[in-house]
Amino acid sequence: MSERQADPADDRDDDWAPVQSPRLWRDDLWTACVIKNEDDEGWAVSMTRRGESEPVLVAPWTMGRDKKNPKPLDINAFNTWIKTAHEVLRRHEQQLHAQLHQQLRVDTPAGRVEVRLDIEPDDDMPSATLSAHDASGELLGRKKVAPDFRLSLRSAQAWLETLDA
Known part of the structure; x- marks a missing residue:
């Protein structure tokens, strides 16, 4: 060629x-x-x-x-570039996963609660779910939220307060 x-x-x-x-x-x-x-x-x-x-x-x-x-x-350079390209793809996948699956821990009077935000990307109808789990992993509550919901300590605490009410 x-x-x-x-x-x-x-x-x-x-x-x-x-x-x-x-x-x-x-x-x-x-x-x-x-x-x-x-x-x-x-x-x-x-x-x-x-x-x-x-x-x-x-x-x-x-x-x-x-x-x-x-x-x-040459073959050595080509193989090195393949490894580097795989690493770039892996980092992109990790970054996307981190954006779509966020979590944080909140200390409450009942103990530590993990609040998760799971975003389901979709071109037509993206969605997101907020969930709360106790220290043993038991589901305490779940709620549908907008896909652009911002998970922060303040928003998680506010939502957890509505679960106790």
């Missing part, structure tokens, strides 16, 4: 094939493409997962010995 400035988004499942060239590496799942860095005179590596239109990761790439062209990709 001739070396080309590839656009990983052009990769269709029917023409997906492994590639190992100085500026383009591809395996069964990932494409690493060395691209001109638009922000400066350097180079960058774009890591795109098969079937995705946007890269998971775009990061600076090393200049070659001539200080003009990029250093060629």
